[in-house]
Amino acid sequence: MTSTSTPSGLARFNGLEESVARATLLEACAARAWADRLLAARPYATADDLYAASDAAMAELTAADLAEAMAGHPPIGRPKPGDPTSAREQRGMAGASDELRAQMLELNLAYQDRFGHVFLICATGRTGEQMRDAVQERLGNSPAQEREIVRAELGKINRIRLARIAAPVEED
Known part of the structure; x- marks a missing residue:
């Protein structure tokens, strides 16, 4: 159980050196x-402030920025070897x-x-059949429709990942 004096992950993130915080976000x-x-926009007072900043930043990303973001995601059904985040998020394909x-x-x-x-979807909690x-x-969407769907899905993924960054830190 985390005590009230335990620093939160958000406080830790706020205090990170810029290069370390950048690597964490990337x-x-x-x-x-x-x-x-x-x-x-650091420091953040609450996790909700961090999520709101993420949502606002997502809304401003250009097509090139979205392409850069998508390049960091492996195809569904083929998580990055040795990457626990990728494996966890694509768990719905594990028993496919x-x-x-x-x-x-x-x-x-x-x-x-x-x-x-790459096909991008917030895979967390979805079955392999749902992703298929x-x-x-x-596949029937126009490129413009799909770009906005990808933006929304990426925003969901980012919120899940930011929640892990902002989660309370357990002390040993």
Whole structure:
């Protein structure tokens, strides 16, 4: 149990040296413009303030910034080897059948061919079937529609990752 005197993860984040804080943010989202905006607004009084700053920064990202952010995400069904965050977020694919894995590979490739980037979805809490259905549905979107869906999904992912940064710190 965390005592009230235990510094929160948010206080720790606020106190990080800028280069360390930048690296922490870039692990959450690879878009440098997003990280720069969040760094510029430190310190944060509450986690909600951090989330609001993230949402505002997401809304301002250009197409190039979004591409940079997406480049930091592995395809669904193929988490980055040795990356616990990637594995945790894609847990819904962990027990997927070989058939579902093959479908996701085919759909990921079709999506990348159509839109020029990885299929991005907030996978946390979703089953492999839900992710397959989402990519199938989104293949019919226009590039402009898909860019805004990606922006929203990335915002959800960022909030989950920021919550881990801002979480209370347990003392040994």
